[in-house]
Amino acid sequence: MFKSIVLLLPILLPLIGGLVVFRMRDAKARRIAVSACVLCTLVSAVGVSFLPDLSLRIWDLGGSIAIYLRLDAMGRFFLCLVSGIWTLVAFFAYEYMQHEGREERFFGFYTMTLGILMGLGLAGNLLTLYMFYEMMTLITVPLVIHNGSREAVAAGFKYLGYSTFGAGLALIGFFFLNRYCSTTEFSAGGTLDFSLAAGNENLLFAVWLLMMIGFGCKAGMMPLQSWLPTAHPVAPAPASAVLSGIITKAGVLAIIRVTFYLFGADFLRGSWAQTTLLCLALATVFAGSMLAYKEKVFKKRLAYSTVSQVSYVLFGLFLLNSVGFTGALLQVVFHALVKNLLFLAAGAVIYKTGKTDVRELVGIGKQMPIVIWCFAFGALSLIGIPPTAGFVSKWYLAQGGIADYGILGIVGAAILLVSALLTAGYLLPVVTRGFFPGRDFDYANLEKKEPSGYMTVPLVILAALAVLLGIFPGGLIEWISGISAVLF
């Protein structure tokens, strides 16, 4: 028991650190503080995830509800992923945020958000999950409306509204689960009390559908996706990077928890709800890519791409088989890496050139080669061209689809393919025109605009990871199959 206090460490560190950071006006000191916080969290998170399974009952709210932390395979996975990427982005932000102002506020919330995410990963029952989920919403709104412009505030409210509504739907499900589950503590394979559930299957399926749509809101799944293209572009680049790289994954985590740790895959498999959700996911995949393809504003395009890519994950999850699950988690990792990479690259471009429209980016590759090279790798990986990372995950997803679900699976695979093409269609032009501006581009007044190491290093690291994990996915796959083993 006493040992399990350590679970609080990765949560409280950044929370307290964030509060401290609010008061730090001096840039240098702040950077040190933030780095300290984030790194410590990273260390503690990784450290924690080497511990055996632990659980910590923090507070009993009476009735059947309590605030309860638990460390399990899924949690470890999430902890490492989040804390790792968070650190990199933090470094990027140091430089980027200089031109946004009110930095102490940004970093304060940024750091605290990390703590909340840790808590999300460690949440041991639905109440705790819901609690951290709501907190995450509230605490990330400031990141969205950071620059305080009218549209930023509007976007912030849209984000708030959608997320709260999603959470609300999830809460409805919570009430029902509390009645039909033996317990709302997560346990692999589900806790549904079949004696109660018998006869109420359809009710429960409906509830599941609701919860999926609710949590799916954060993951940008239709029909609640439209906050994402509004909120991401207005936020500062680092914020939008983590928003679409990580926060969307928080939704995914919640979905996994509910689907595999409360309902249980076996109960849901083959239900009409599953079919509905698969269709929704696929629709989102396709629509997202289409919209991204038509979108001209750089960050908005990336946001749409997020909509599409995260729904790959959801598709994989809703397949409810281990292959799909593996593919989904791989996609989680890769998309987290790549999308951060892309957003940061976009951020770098905006930071240096102030160009936000894709059509203006002619010859950008000549000005900031490193950035655009990284961008190129990210793009390739996102499209899923072997040997980059994206390929592996998509491969699994397609397999999972075709394996169990005849027509639907094949259609799914097809759609994945199409959307991959579209992805190529909306990402590659940036690269190509960036490097090959064409004849009428005057090389005369071309000056290097390469950003400083604060920005480039994280980009490079991310790009490297994207590629390397594609080439050597073995370890990762093992880990994931370790997770999925207990679920199926």
Add this chain to the structure above:
Amino acid sequence: MPVWMLCLPVLFPILAGAVMLARPIEDRKKRQIYVAGAVIVNAVLALTVLIWTPDGVLTLLRFSDTMQIALQIDGAGRVFGILVSLLWPLTTFYSFEYMKHEGRENKFFGFFTMTFGVIEGVAFADNFLTLYLFYELLTLATLPLVMHSMDGRARYAGKKYLIYSLSGAAFAFIAMIFLLTYGSTLDFTFGGVLDPSRASGHETLLQTVFVLGFFGFGVKAAIFPFHGWLPDASVAPTPVSALLHAVAVVKAGVFAVIRLTYYGFGCDFLRGSWAQTVVMTAAVVTIVYGSAMALRTPHLKRRLAYSTVSNLSYILFSVTLMTPAGLVGGLSHMVFHAVIKITLFFCAGAIIYKTHREYVYQLDDFGRAMPVTMAAFTIASLGLMGIPPLAGFVSKWGIATAAVETGMPLAYAGVAALIVSALLTALYLMAVVLRAYFPAKGFDPASVKEVEDPNRLMTVPLLVLSAASVLLGLCASPLIAVFEQIAAGLL
């Protein structure tokens, strides 16, 4: 403890207030001492009576065998009584500071103190006649408070308040007469007083009457479509809006509805009837309507008033589930909402008192200007939105689980309504908070340069209350246990 002690918390403040009206105290210091003394003494009295309850009924007046003015404390009454007795002193101190800029303090504190007694009377009432008596007196005693400023808007609001409350009371009166005729007694009896031999054959009639009575008492609980008076009444001085229109008066309405439903007609008689459907629908509608209107209202106090409308219907919805669990949910939200909403109103009051700003869009950067106030506001808002583990969540949890357990489709709809309203709540409260902490672009900080937190008399109650709203959430379980006993008819 002798049973006659029961009448002290009721009569003492009424007398104290009356004395004050008859012999105004001009010196502010003396007045404050007098009022504080009276209120604290009475709070202590009330709490002693409520905790070491003397068993037995105290009959004050005996009209006839069936009709008496009698006091007794049972579980529900105890909850309400304690709630009021705790909140009243806080509000009193708050109003000492606040009323400085409203003037006519003798009148105000006179009626304010009287109302304390009347409310205790509502809580202690042993039968419907007594409840009705204090219910009417409540209207009369609070009317001057609503019309305090006596300008056009206040007069209008007062008149509206009067019309609504009295018509409500009139309907409640009808319900009472029917209970007198078809019931075995007027005394509150958990599970209802209807005499089956007399009632049989008149079910529809009695259910109609129940609906009448529900809406009659519901008027004070601001149930749609009889909620109109509450937002208008927010022209009253803030302590009034805070204590009376977020706690005392409106909760008295809710309390009366609980009495009517669980102690008058009885759930078993009503459960599953069309009457239940009607009242529950009304509650569900109100839940959503109130929040929606709150979102549309830029005037801070009116917004809070609408939010009260919505939240009161959480309670009513829970009550109309007519299950013990429902009663538990209702009671808990009654308590928690009281604490939270009074905090919010105090913040609004503090802002008005310091800056005379009444509209949400005037509050840019107040997070920095009035840190304590806005901190309290934020905590309370989170509580009201129902973020676990704060108080609001616990009660909402209770209500929703109760609703799910009934398995009625309408109850499910109610749950959905709760969620929608939670969303709207988040929007209309966060709108304030975000604006206060993240001023819009191009806002000049000079405009709030000399704005600052009010003095201790105001901030201390604020802090106490917001702390309470957190603690209540964390330590809810013993409270819930008590409510469960009440709902089981044990207390």
Add this chain to the structure above:
Amino acid sequence: MEHLLINHYETAAVILFGIGFLNLLLQNNLVKKVIGVGIMDSSVYLFLASQGYIEGRLAPILVGEVANAADYINPIPAGLVLTGIVVSVSVTAFSLALIQRLYQKYKTVNFDEIVQLARQKGDE
């Protein structure tokens, strides 16, 4: 028709009552109103008296020994008529006094005009 002719007293009384009633209601001239009242009352007395009188009976005035009670007519209606007349006289007197006061004030006995004038003077 038959009946009307047989009870011609009653018929007359009813007609008179109607006339009086209408006068009281419709006349604007206060004096005429009072006259209407008078007609109304006296019609009632006529009616009563006619009821009281029975063909071939003696007036109930006792001289010497009392004859068989059945030979006399019932004295009560006559008594009533007398009382009634007293009442109506007093009522008439009173009303006339009132009218006189009004006339002194407004120099007219037309009720509508009086009301108008009173309006102009305003209340109290």
Add this chain to the structure above:
Amino acid sequence: MPFVYNFPFFSIFICMISGIVTPLLKNGRWAYRLSLFASGAGVLLSGVLLGRIGPANESFSFMMGHFPAPWGNELSVGPLEAVLATAVCLVMMMALLGGSRDIFEDVLPEKQKLYFIMMDEILAALLALTYTNDIFTAYVFIEISTIAACAIVMAKDASATLVATMRYLIMSLLGSGLVLIGIVLLYCITGHLLFPSLQQWVLELVATGQYTIPLTVVVGLIVLGLGIKSAMFPFHLWLPPAHGSATTASSSVLSGLVVKGYIILMIRLFYKVFTIEVIRELRVTNMIFLFGLAGMIIGSIGAMKEGHIKRMLAYSSVAQLGYVFMGIGLGTDIGIMAACFQILVHACTKPMLFSCASALSAGRHHNKKLHALRGAAYENKLAGIGFTVGALSMIGIPLFAGFAAKVFFASATMAQPVKMWMTLLTLALSTVLNALYYIPAVTVLWSRPAEGETGEKQPVHPAFAVSTVVFIAAVFFLGICYEPVVTLIQNGLALL
């Protein structure tokens, strides 16, 4: 025959005599004292009588001059009559006390003696209407009270009062004319004037089915006549100007007592002559019921529109009388019991309201417009309190008399499904309406006046103080300890 049985006759006789001897007195003051004495004696006698026959629950009929029926003229006395008589005398006395100051201001000195004669006659007439057992005597006293009532209205020699009196007079004459012809017809078809023998014959006629139409006509005429005289809707238009413009004591007596006298007579006729069953048969009650409901609403609405405080109170009387008629219209014992109770309640409340109202306006040189009375309550606290109590009682707040009445009305309707809803809803509505003009009036009275509108502080007039205190006590008594009164009324009705 026990001596106490003479008391009803004595009480009437004393009033008469004092009326007759008043002209011999030196001045109005003495006349005032004499009338006080008369009414006081009335209270005493009827009180003793009540104490005797109330508990014993007996009733008797008293032969005037010991002539047996059908020649003699009788009084019939039971608990109900005793209660009413006591109340009447008490209220009369208090009204005189409460209004004394204004009487001596409003009425010309040389007319004051006459004024008090009229008061005595009214009291005599009311007592007679309460006690008499003979329908023609009833008529005579109706006329007496009519004349006297008109006289006390016009006693205050102002243009408004004269016009009002004329209206009042015309309506009353109309009414009494109808009553008279009704009585005469009744006599023609029955040949009797004493209630008991009338009842016997009426029942026989009904049983044999003869003269059904004439009987209906008779009932109709009498109800209509008495209705007109007691301001039953739609014949209420004469009341507000008359009661509103007369001097205080007159207004109190008129709306507190005189109108009630006719209603009491109506109730007694219903029971002792036509019997309530027959009345129900003839559907008359339904008409009265509807008129009553209408009156409750119309009266209140009229009062809401009134800016003149006394006329407002007069309109409210119309509404309150509506309650009474509604109760009678229910046509059940309990309904009529409620009506009688309401009569008492209103008789105790309205005079107080009138006297308090004029006491309040005294400080504002008798300007009775509401807006002129802002804060007047602070200049005469007792009057303010009295007015407030009266208002609350009229609205029907528990503990006050009005509430008890409301409860009785409401529970009286339970038996009849159709009338139940109409009654309950109208009750609810009229309660709200009452509140809507009384509460604002009270708030105006108690709200701090602006600079300049304050009047001079009023010394508390002892007579006024006494009457107000007694009235307040009565209101609370009827509101809280109403049970004995109600039992008396019920027994009385049973014995009629």
